[in-house]
Amino acid sequence: MVEKVVTSGKALTSFGSGGKVTVLYPSDVGELIGLSRELKGSKFGIIGGGTNVLIPDGGTDFPLIGTAKLKKVVYTSDGVWVQCGVRLPSLAAELAARDLTIGEGLAGIPGTVGGAVIMNAGAFNSQTSDYISHIAVLNGDCVQIVSKNDAGFGYRTSGLKGRTVIAALFRPLGKKREDIIAETARCALKRRQTQPSLPSCGSVFKRAGGVSAGFYIEGAGLKGLADGGARISLKHANFIVNEGGATTEQFLRLQALAAEKVYDKYKITLEKEFELIE
Helix, strand or coil: CCEEEEEEEHHHHCCCCCEEEEECCCCCCCHHHHHHHHCCCCCEEEECCCEEEEEECCCCCCCCEECCHHHHEECCCCCCEEEECCCCHHHHHHHHCCCCEECCCHHHHHHHHHHHHHHEECCCEEEEEEEEEEEEEEEECCEEEEEEHHHHEEHHHHHHHHCEEEEECCCCCCCCHHHHHHHHHHHHHHHHHHHHCCCCCCEEEHHHHHHHHHHHHHHHHCCEEEEEEEEEEECCCCCEEEEECCHHHHHHCCCCCCHHHHHHCCCCCCCEEEEEEC
């Protein structure tokens, strides 16, 4: 049975801002397809782990479909079908127990498979599309299988934006468990050393010209700049952190200012990496 929850962006997102939203949680793919039929012609959003999304301070006047209950992992001769609501760290841990890996860098990304596929999430020189061969998406009220070559994958993007990803067929690599654990720990340590621990929605902008956006933002003199409870992180300038009570509007003002100042100084247009549900 579809669960209906009225909550707020503060509770749903890793940045911890945003107003009232209604979230519908299907318990399986059948209910997801049923919801798609019900909402056909109406506006709705999709939310997974909420780690790279923002919700407006005024909330939304349309429902969100939450993928948190869609967590099946099925091993086949072709690979591993993983539903959209499975978080990458959980998947990585389960695979490691079988001497399999999807890249130890991906193991530390806190988002869900659905979001990781749509944005082609990556870290430490690997990306989600390196490890998948097919994706199951909703096409109206039917399930369509899309091959990796037809999914339009690029750097932190794909041609699947705006579509509902149900699951992905992963092709993990074989590797000794102790090596996977050691490399995962090394990547986790590097994250702790270079990225802020305060609430954020991850990287604000994509790399530009092969260079971290944080380099340009710091070069523009914006590192540490605050707007209310939101601040451009002193640890890594490509993160905006919530120091307490930050609003989505404060985040967006800092993001827009960073893009403007970087363009003024470097004539580089920064492309955002997060999504605003509106």
